[in-house]
Amino acid sequence: MSRMQSNQPLPTTTNLKRGQEEEEERFLIGLSTTHAQNQHQPQTNESRVFRLFVPLFRVASAKGLTNTGTLKGFDQTINLILDESHERVYSTTQGVEQVVLGLHIIRGDNVAVVGELDDNMDSRLDLSSIRAEPLNSVVH
DSSP states (O other): OOHHHHTOOOOOHHHHHHHHHHHHHHHHHHHTOOHHHHHTSOOOHHHHHHHTTOSEEEEEETTSOEEEEEEEEEOTTOOEEEEEEEEEEOOSSSOOEEEEEEEEEEOGGGEEEEEEOOHHHHHTOOGGGOOOOOOOOOOO
């Protein structure tokens, strides 16, 4: 039976907007799920996958930037949400500078490499003594 035959009203702009807002809210709730919350919820494939992404991660972007932080969420296009993140700026003349970013979203089309980081090993690095050239941008 078509919508016209069932006498159901056509969706209005307000209804569509409300539906989009509800969908966005469900999406954000899914992204903000943490490991602690997953322990009290029934196990789904999504929650099993998400538990793998609790540790510290380093992301190298296509623009040559490196961001480090706790992965809080991602989606099917590899958009990433990093919390407590910072960017490391490399230089050949002085030590590595860390720029605090806090909660940071990286678009999936800008992600070149994602890797898990050993927090203990990373905290033992003397960043002031490291000299390196900045990464180049990805060329397509």
